[in-house]
Amino acid sequence: MQRGVRFGKKLAEFLEIPQDIVLDLPRLTMVGNIEITLENHRGIIEYLPERIRLALPQGELMVSGEELVLVSLAQEEVVIRGCIKRLELA
């Protein structure tokens, strides 16, 4: 792990600040298997009805499922709805 990241993590733990803010990490919220809200993303890599790949600050998130719909696409957050079957972080 990088030094800056390590320091940031310690600082966040010490000050009890949410880590995603300090470390610039994505925040993922799921509602059952029907909805995913992803905050702090970096854009869309691939969009198909059965697969969505989203760029993250580090790496990417792959959502697989059926009839996936991007309900809302904004700079801060993406909302995906549909029948979600698999999540993969790479």
Next chain:
Amino acid sequence: MLFLKSWFWLQGQLLIKVEGKETERLLNQCLSRGIYLWDIHWHEGILYFRLSSRSFSRLRPLVRTLKVRVRIVEKSGMPFFLRTFRRRRMLAVGGVLFLLLLYAWSSCIWSVQVKGVGHETQRKELAQMLQGRGIMSGVLKERIDLSAVEQEVLVQFPELAWARAYFTGTRFVLEVVPKLPPPDLAKPGHLVAKKSGLVLDVLVLTGKPLVDKGASVQVGDVLILGDQGRRPVPAKGRVLARIWHECYKEGEPIEQYWVRSGNTASSRVLKVLAREFVLKGVRESPFQHFESGEERKNILRWRNSGGPVEVIDKTYHELKEVRRTLSEKECAQRLMDQALAHLKQNLDEGSKIVQVDKKVLSTTGDSPIRVWVRIEAVEDITTPIPYYPQKREGGTFIGGTTGEESSSGQQ
């Protein structure tokens, strides 16, 4: 989300169809330029999304740099809605006219209702009075002084205790409450027998019982005397008696009924106001014996009343007589059931059947078949009559149902 959606509806929103390979790049470009997109979905291999109509001008230059083609599929929202009015001015005029008429007509009364009236004649009188005062359909509500109507109703109809007039929507309602009839001041009287029978039970509430359990009474006999300590009182009580009712019936052991033969004829009639025009089918029933069914269809239906134009589908079914010979036993049973039903019909309410005797009078082979049914019922046989003094002091004999007063001066 709802707030956002309604905001975009006010701005006007577009449904865009995207064709081409670089769809993801288009989405990313929109994202980085701050063009908000929503409802992005694939449908039959084509990508669709929505965006506000203001952002569309910013989407244009993006599209040119990418290998995609966009097309507006649907425009919705306020600006587009208003645009239709700009082109169709009469539609807007019609809308305004509609609202004006609705307002004008809703300030009139369209029906008059009278509530809480005891009998029909009074209702008619009240309705007439209201009409006389100018309260009828088509009159402006403002012209009606409700409290004056209430006052006048109470003055003109002294038998009413309370009146209230009000509007519910376009209906004028007059609610009245009639005065209660003065309490029925009980007059002194006796209770006499209305049927002959054998007394089973005597219950006296006021008065002096003149019959005992087991006594045989005839019609008109005084059962409970309206006397209490030599003071005339209204006699009250209940005298249960056993009463026998008989019934005789005879009948042929043949059953006759009608069934549908399967032949039908139909016609379609157009009824305009009171005139009927046969559109199709037969004019009259071609059968001698028939039953008919009607199905009415209202064209121009208005509320619950049948409209002025009606289409009536009539169907005639031919009927066929069927005669069946019943067995003697079955016939007798039916006759007995009929007789029993007849007897039960004549019983007073609250009476109880204790015993039923049935007998077939005819011998086998006889025609018609004759039956006899007797029931024994327990009934309350009291009926009140007006008071008249006893003939003799302390005597039990009263006799007669006439209310003639014998002169008390003789005593």
